Amino acid sequence: MMEKCPNGAMSRELSVGEVAERSGVAVSTLHFYEEKGLIHSQRNRGNQRRYPRSILRRVAVIKVAQRTGIPLAEIAEALSVLPHDRPLTVKDWNALSKTWRGKLDERIARLTRLRNQLDGCIGCGCLSMQECPLRNPLDTLGAEGPGPRLLEPDVP
Amino acid sequence: MMEKCPNGAMSRELSVGEVAERSGVAVSTLHFYEEKGLIHSQRNRGNQRRYPRSILRRVAVIKVAQRTGIPLAEIAEALSVLPHDRPLTVKDWNALSKTWRGKLDERIARLTRLRNQLDGCIGCGCLSMQECPLRNPLDTLGAEGPGPRLLEPDVP
DNA sequence: TGTTGACCTCAGGTTTAGTTGAGGTTTTAT
DNA sequence: ATAAAACCTCAACTAAACCTGAGGTCAACA
Numbered sequence: 001m002m003e004k005c006p007n008g009a010m011s012r013e014l015s016v017g018e019v020a021e022r023s024g025v026a027v028s029t030l031h032f033y034e035e036k037g038l039i040h041s042q043r044n045r046g047n048q049r050r051y052p053r054s055i056l057r058r059v060a061v062i063k064v065a066q067r068t069g070i071p072l073a074e075i076a077e078a079l080s081v082l083p084h085d086r087p088l089t090v091k092d093w094n095a096l097s098k099t100w101r102g103k104l105d106e107r108i109a110r111l112t113r114l115r116n117q118l119d120g121c122i123g124c125g126c127l128s129m130q131e132c133p134l135r136n137p138l139d140t141l142g143a144e145g146p147g148p149r150l151l152e153p154d155v156p
Numbered sequence: 157m158m159e160k161c162p163n164g165a166m167s168r169e170l171s172v173g174e175v176a177e178r179s180g181v182a183v184s185t186l187h188f189y190e191e192k193g194l195i196h197s198q199r200n201r202g203n204q205r206r207y208p209r210s211i212l213r214r215v216a217v218i219k220v221a222q223r224t225g226i227p228l229a230e231i232a233e234a235l236s237v238l239p240h241d242r243p244l245t246v247k248d249w250n251a252l253s254k255t256w257r258g259k260l261d262e263r264i265a266r267l268t269r270l271r272n273q274l275d276g277c278i279g280c281g282c283l284s285m286q287e288c289p290l291r292n293p294l295d296t297l298g299a300e301g302p303g304p305r306l307l308e309p310d311v312p
Numbered sequence: 313t314g315t316t317g318a319c320c321t322c323a324g325g326t327t328t329a330g331t332t333g334a335g336g337t338t339t340t341a342t
Numbered sequence: 343a344t345a346a347a348a349c350c351t352c353a354a355c356t357a358a359a360c361c362t363g364a365g366g367t368c369a370a371c372a
Contacts, residue, residue: 314371314372315370315371315372316370317369317370317371318367318368318369318370319367319368319369320365320366320367320368321364321365321366321367322363322364322365323362323363323364324361324362324363324364325360325361325362325363326359326360326361326362327358327359327360328357328358329356329357330355330356330357331354331355331356332353332354332356333353333354333355334351334352334354335350335351335352336349336350336351337348337349337350337351338348338349338350339346339347339348339349340345340346340347340348341344341345341346341347342343342344342345342346
């Protein structure tokens with residue numbers, strides 16, 4: 001009798017090369033991810049990596065997270081709470097994607113603030129330490145005398 | 157008679173430590189920037205770096221560009237068309253900030269697209285190779301049979 | 313039964329943006 | 343005059359996210 005496939009489908013296992021091709025990452029990257037604990041593999045009797053098809057989803061999730069700017073270490077942490085030996089459920093994906101969507105929002109918000117500041121400063125020629133919003137977030141509280149005018153009045 | 161200061165103000169030159177403190181970057185970073193050609197320095201008779209006050213503006217501009225995500229090499233390139241020995245004018249700053257504003261826009265747009273896709277995909281549970289917008293930009297044209305359903309229907 | 317091509321491990325290299333430290337000189341303050 | 347603080351160069355190190363290559367094994371196919 002045929003065994004019930006834990007993946008819920010009659011799916012052959014994949015070699016590292018197949019996973020690479022189908023997921024669009026290099027073989028070396030899969031090795032690297034494994035080393036970092038982002039993915040796992042079984043080995044066949046010849047010591048070659050064999051993956052369940054669910055690896056494709058896992059890699060896809062990793063790549064989406066990367067596109068949002070999440071560093072691998074953080075992705076690893078987020079994925080680490082999920083068991084490696086069962087496919088991600090919709091629930092898992094919901095939790096992850098909501099968290100990451102939050103972070104993505106933050107990133108967008110930061111960049112948008114910067115853009116607005118930049119818009120406000122294009123042409124103003126200030127970039128002064130005391131007043132310019134582009135400088136202050138970094139250069140908090142000048143504690144200096146009347147700072148120099150930083151841009152010349154444009155008389156070449 | 158007092159020489160006309162090229163900076164247009166009666167400003168003492170700054171040491172590397174002063175620049176570091178006032179611009180908020182480490183001394184080692186200023187050395188590094190100099191090595192990369194982003195900034196220049198004069199030396200006094202004791203071989204110590206001396207900067208005109210306009211260095212502060214230059215460093216500020218570099219930091220703004222970095223915040224928009226521009227790599228140092230590209231910043232160096234953008235700044236390289238401007239002479240090192242005269243302060244940036246409002247015109248210079250306008251040109252730079254407009255270019256960078258464009259790149260920033262692009263970045264924001266990319267992230268926003270991703271966010272919308274993520275929103276559309278939260279809860280959908282697809283992440284399928286053929287259909288999911290989160291996968292396709294990377295995994296262009298599956299050219300495979302009817303791809304597997306990638307997420308389990310959530311029955312733990 | 314070869315012989316490719318895919319796979320293995322492990323060490324070391326690459327890039328970006330710096331930081332750290334050793335060993336020595338200059339400046340500044342007392 | 344002397345000590346401390348700041349500065350100099352140069353080499354090496356860090357971290358992230360991989361890639362490359364050497365030397366050897368495994369699998370598929372004609």
